[in-house]
Amino acid sequence: MPPKSADNKRVLLVNPNEMQPPVAPIGLDYIAGSLEQAGFSVDLIDLCFASSFKEALDAYFRGHDPIAIGVTLRNTDDCYYLSQAFILPRIKEIIDYIKVKTNRPLILGGVGFSVMPEPILAYLEVDLGIWGDGERALPALVKRMAAGEEPFDIPGLIYRKAGGSSGQTGGGPLASGGYHCNPPELAELLDLPLPRREAVDNPRYLREGGMGGVETKRGCEQSCIYCADPLAKGRRYRLRPPSIVADEIEVLLGQGVDHLHLCDSEFNLPYGHALGVCEEIIRRGLGERLAWYAYLSPVPFTEELALLMVKAGCQGINFGVDHAADRMLRNLGRSFTAADIRETAAVCHRLGIPFMYDLLLGGPGENKSSLTTAISFMKEIEPSRVGISAGIRIYPGTRLAEIALADIEKGTANVRGAINPAFFAPAFYVSHALGDELYPFIASLVKKDGRFFFGGGEEAAANYNYNANSMLMEAIKKGYRGAFWDILRRLAEEGRVIKV
Ligand code: B12
DSSP states (O other), X not given: OOOOOOEEEXXXXXXXXXXXXXXXXXXXXXXXXXXXXXXXXXXXXXXXGOSOHHHHHHHHHHHOOEEEEEEEOSOXXXXXXXXOOBOHHHHHHHHHHHHHHOOSOEEEESHHHHHSHHHHHXXXXXXXXXXXXXXXXXXXXXXXXXXXXXXXXXXXXXXEOSXXXXXXXXXTTOSSSSEEEOOOOOOSBOOOOOOOOOSSOHHHHHHHHSOEEEOSEEOOOOOOTTOOHHHHHOSSOEEOOHHHHHHHHHHHHHTTOOEEEEOSSOTTSSHHHHHHHHHHHHHTTOGGGOEEEXXXXXXXXXXXXXXXXXXXXXXXXXXXXXXXXXXXXXXXXXXXXXXXXXXXXXXXXXXXXXXXXXXXESOTTOOHHHHHHHHHHHXXXXXXXXXXXXXXXXXXXXXXXXXXXXXXXXTOOEEEEOOTTTTOSOEEEEOTTTGGGHHHHHHHHHTTOTTEEOTTSSOGGGOOOOSSOHHHHHHHHTTOOSOHXXXXXXXXXXXXXXXX
């Protein structure tokens, strides 16, 4: 029997991220909106809430035959040294099962995917992916598929080159060998239409995950040696107009989603954009109805910005400082100093803003002296919380990957995990001077200071991994809302509120 033709106007999106507490796949919400605007009906299977992925897929494919299936890969692993949970094998099970249910083309995308797209396509045996933004490229690709036209010039498209195997796309140039990557079209200003935010069940993510998310820009111009963000989002800031960000917040508020985490890697870069977003939220009077959290760089951070953020509803700041020893900050490619970090603490203390510092310890050049500096500096400037990640995930394509390979050659590296092929599965850099002493030594410095989230400590409560974090899941069930670190903080010290 000839295969029946697919529903040319229907696209299925799948979220295979099963980590708990759940974090909304806002990337899928954005691309579902743009597919709808392009005239497609969009179905979403959110496996985060499914008891069995097979049952969910069976039920769907009994009644539908979409023209294509888009799968988002936000995470490839939990990037956490102590657990090193690699979720691509599980995602492969899901993808393999989708292939059992349909022979329509699969398309991969998402931030985790965009960090190392070709090895992921090869591992999952998929022919098509889109690097970076999906809003324009995915509808363009699916339109071509619906019209029976070749899609090979679409910006950002990655496709299997001619010559062979998986056959999912029905032959033609998409057949085997290596992959071809089209250069992406990175629009300078993200003036995309307002996302409707209706595909993902954002109210459920609020109930079960404590918050929703919204993005104010994409890309990063910093040079941190370990970071995958520029690889996955581009090396230039691309801004969303503050009016669109505020419109989107109003859409979420209309759904009852009043706790948000900004999905920018560092909200205050560029500085003027952060001011503009806060001003627009305040101008519309949304600050009183909203509680939000953000990642920030310690520089540029001023009392002017902090006041605006609080007026706009900010309830807490997570500064990705990485370290507090100037030598290590330089080694990690950071452009600020310990004095700048001290200034952020002074501003937050003056305004009563809960704030946390994220430390990334064990990198190139780390030793006992720099660890001692970092921990004692934190204790001295008294942030509300300090998150410690020790052992740094090495992503292919970063400066850290080059340093790790050179150190392996010299015999001076401690790389834990899978080095080959090219740091695909989790691999972590641990400074040669520390090796196995990294965790015990940090534990001896932190002692029983409850402000530190440190998985190597004696306290179970110190677990600083948001994957399979049962304490957080319990708290959210009981009604706690907000950033995970702030929920954990409030659990420890009930009753503190922000006063402006
Ligand atoms: C904000 C954030 C958080 C917040 C989330 C808050 C919230 N309410 O959303 C918090 C702090 C909770 C968090 C937690 C974690 N996070 Co986080 N997080 C981020 C961050 C900064 C933004 C994610 C985001 O929403 N981006 C905005 C959306 C719109 O972008 P997007 O998903 O990429 O989607 C776009 C494109 O990729 C594309 N696209 C997306 N899907 C698809 C699908 C198809 C088919 C196509 C064609 C295109 C496409 O189109 C979209 C629109 O253009 C990213 C880094 C980054 N800059 O993205 C890290 C990041 C995703 N997190 C990461 C990690 C590791 C985690 C944790 C596992 C950490 C931990 N151990 O606790 C947990 C996991 C939680 C969970 N349950 O999944 C890593 C993942 C790396 C990897 N390779 O796996 C990242 C990349 C940071 C890093 N280390 O580099 N995170």
